[in-house]
Structure formats: C-alpha cells, structure tokens
Amino acid sequence: METYKAGVLTGEQTLEIRELPLRRPGPGQALVKVHSCAICTLEQRVYLGAMKYYPFAGGHEVSGVVAEVGEGVKTLKPGDNVTARLLTSCGECYYCRSGLENQCVISFKASTHEGLNGPGGLAEYMLMDSTALYKMAGGIDLGHAALAEPLACCVHSIGRGNIGLGEDVAVIGAGIMGALHIRLAKLRGARVIACEVDAARLETARKMGADVLVDSSRVDAVAEVKALTEGRGVSVAFCTAALPQLAAQAIAMTDKLGRVVLYSSFHPKNPIELDVNQVHYSEMIITGSVNPLVRDFQISTRLLSSGLIDPTPLISERKPFAQLTEAFERAIDPHTYRVLVTM
Ligand SMILES: [Zn+2]
Ligand SMILES: [Zn+2]
Incomplete structure (x- = not known):
C-alpha cells in the first residue's frame, strides 16, 4: 500500500x-x-x-x-x-x-x-x-x-472599505495582513499612510508600496494623519492589529463619510469609548471584515498569478x-x- x-x-x-x-x-x-x-x-x-x-x-x-x-x-x-x-x-x-x-x-x-x-x-x-x-x-x-488565502481575506476587507481613486487611506499595523492591505489599497488608487510601531515592519510597509510611514511609537498617529490630510482625516482606515485602542484610533483618524474597517479580531476584546455624535454628524461607516467569499478567493489567485501582488x-x-x-x-x-x- x-x-x-x-x-x-x-x-x-x-x-x-x-x-x-x-x-x-x-x-x-x-x-x-x-x-x-x-x-x-x-x-x-x-x-x-x-x-x-x-x-x-x-x-x-x-x-x-x-x-x-x-x-x-x-x-x-x-x-x-x-x-x-x-x-x-x-x-x-x-x-x-x-x-x-x-x-x-x-x-x-x-x-x-x-x-x-x-x-x-x-x-x-x-x-x-x-x-x-x-x-x-x-x-x-x-x-x-x-x-492566496490570507490575501483573499484582505481582498474582502478592501472591498468593505470601498476605496475611491485618489483617496487617502490609513492602514494601522504592518504585519502580513496590514502589508497586504497596503499593496491592495495602492492597486485601488489610494495614497496609503501606514501606521506601525515597529521599525522593521515600517520598512516592509514601504516595500509593499506605502506612500507615507507613520512611526506610532514616536508620534501621535491620529494627529499625524490629520496633519497629512488638512485636518480632515482619511477616507478609509483599516485596523489590522488586535488592540482595541487601535480601533478607537482608526475611528478618530477618519474623515466625514469615511469608512472604518475593523479587519483584525481583538484580544482581549475590551470595550472602547465611542463618540456617537462623531458617527452621527460625520455619517461615517464602521464595519468589520471576516473571511473571504469564493469570489474574493478567485480575485486573490488572479492577483498572485498575474504578479500584481508580489x-x-x-x-x-x-x-x-x-x-x-x-x-x-x-x-x-x-x-x-x-x-x-x-x-
Ligand atoms: Zn490563514
Ligand atoms: Zn453555511
């Protein structure tokens, strides 16, 4: 046998x-x-x-x-x-x-x-x-x-963010998922701001195409993102790190009518404070992203096969x-x- x-x-x-x-x-x-x-x-x-x-x-x-x-x-x-x-x-x-x-x-x-x-x-x-x-x-x-599988998860998340050409996008965290978000957001035509505390990961963010690197260990990421966007904040923020305080950061750095995608799950899942009036007045959308659809998986395999994602x-x-x-x-x-x- x-x-x-x-x-x-x-x-x-x-x-x-x-x-x-x-x-x-x-x-x-x-x-x-x-x-x-x-x-x-x-x-x-x-x-x-x-x-x-x-x-x-x-x-x-x-x-x-x-x-x-x-x-x-x-x-x-x-x-x-x-x-x-x-x-x-x-x-x-x-x-x-x-x-x-x-x-x-x-x-x-x-x-x-x-x-x-x-x-x-x-x-x-x-x-x-x-x-x-x-x-x-x-x-x-x-x-x-x-x-293809982790990329497919990120393809789904990028879809949730609904990025428009020329928009400012922040990606919080530059682990593998953050790094793939950066590359995908670039393909969608965004200016990408990567926020990360680790110098080596910031370097990876740069290699994956991030336009602006924000070292969150040295500066207040929210203030920095606001300064980079004439005080408005980004159109889309993706939180790819597991810390609830970074979800709060993502919401705080997002513009009116913006989208916040909580890509990562959170451990521990401590509650955060939400300024409900910020959501009310800004009409922002706060959403999550979990697992790829079959269609996301197919897109992911095409992105890798064609070399659009390296x-x-x-x-x-x-x-x-x-x-x-x-x-x-x-x-x-x-x-x-x-x-x-x-x-
Ligand atoms: Zn996996
Ligand atoms: Zn089922």
Whole structure:
C-alpha cells in the first residue's frame, strides 16, 4: 500500500509525522502533491495550546501541483499549479444560500485526512473536492501561491472599505495582513499612510508600496494623519492589529463619510469609548471584515498569478518538511512574517 506523510499536532508544542494510506481521487476529486504550506495564526494557536483541537492536521495556506483527477473533473488536469480554499462553508445555511458564505454558521469543518481534524496542508498529499482548488499560473512561485488565502481575506476587507481613486487611506499595523492591505489599497488608487510601531515592519510597509510611514511609537498617529490630510482625516482606515485602542484610533483618524474597517479580531476584546455624535454628524461607516467569499478567493489567485501582488517581502523563511518543529518555532516568533514549509 502506498502511503504519504502528514504533520499532526498531538498536544501542546508536540508534533508527529504520521504515515497515512494514499487514496485515489473519486468522482469530482483531485489528488494534489503539496509544494508549500504556510503556518498561520490558527496553527500557531493550536501549537501553543490556546486551542486544543488535537489530533490536528494543520495547514490551510497551501499550494501544490495536481497529481491525478477523478471522473467528472473538468477544469483541472495533472501538472496544474493550484491553491486550495480549505476553510470551507456548508452551502446549506441561511448565509450560504444568500451568497454570504463568509458568514457561514457551520464553516471550518475541513477534515482533509481520514481520522484527523483540520485542513491538513502540512502533508505530502491532499485529496480534495476539485471545487476547492483554484488553478494558478504555470510559472508562479508556488511559495507565493500558498499565500492566496490570507490575501483573499484582505481582498474582502478592501472591498468593505470601498476605496475611491485618489483617496487617502490609513492602514494601522504592518504585519502580513496590514502589508497586504497596503499593496491592495495602492492597486485601488489610494495614497496609503501606514501606521506601525515597529521599525522593521515600517520598512516592509514601504516595500509593499506605502506612500507615507507613520512611526506610532514616536508620534501621535491620529494627529499625524490629520496633519497629512488638512485636518480632515482619511477616507478609509483599516485596523489590522488586535488592540482595541487601535480601533478607537482608526475611528478618530477618519474623515466625514469615511469608512472604518475593523479587519483584525481583538484580544482581549475590551470595550472602547465611542463618540456617537462623531458617527452621527460625520455619517461615517464602521464595519468589520471576516473571511473571504469564493469570489474574493478567485480575485486573490488572479492577483498572485498575474504578479500584481508580489508577496516576497512577507515570506520570512522556507523550511523543509523534515524540520517541521523548527518551522513552528520560527513561526511563533513575532518578528517573522510567514514561515513556509516546503514539502
Ligand atoms: Zn490563514
Ligand atoms: Zn453555511
């Protein structure tokens, strides 16, 4: 019997490589030989024991090459480069049927490998429904292709911000999500102001195209943004950092009729004070963004395939599968962007 290896989190900071039987694709399925898989926050939380989903086959930011397709698969063939949408939606609930699958109430039920929880990208092979796979350009760096999922999340958020040509946009936080927001806002024709406390991340913000860098560790970001916009504030502010006081900052630096997008979730979710009259008089919109729609995912794959988005500055390291534990240790270091595991 042919087998393949999959990385499995079995407890706090405990990893195993398991041998699993290789199954052939059934009707509508495709077998993917995995090339790269990034270690996202979800995997880090399970690794650190903040979420105890053991045994957990992690890895939802993944790319690979189609090895074999089952009966009835129309748009994929062996040799195609692909990425996968692994954090799926049910297709049956009120939100899914309304075309709002990112709000699905039963989402994230992926279980790629028999008998294991989790999306399972940290493995040599994945057997999946072909509908979850997105074809990428033939010549693409498959490490870049693995970042289609986080980019898709940001594509959704940019849509919520509804950026107009020539508008001023602030992005608070220049972690990977902030950095992708910066690049996408540039593509939408905005002048982008990046607010960040860390010098190295500000440098990444610059590489991703930010027009103005605001070092929030030295200056009052709100006052600085106001000064840069003749006192009005920005048309759109994206908060990509998990601190509630930064959500308050985003609201404070936003112009009349502006949009505030709370992209990040908040930990801890302390309440903030809201000047309700600021919202009333300014007609601003305060909204959130959570998970990509299928359409956002497709847009993301096109942006990467065409090279409109180059995520090179966001890949800190590539580690071979044999060094999976080291890869996790590097990923939990807050100074890294994405750590990729290469199969
Ligand atoms: Zn992710
Ligand atoms: Zn649903």
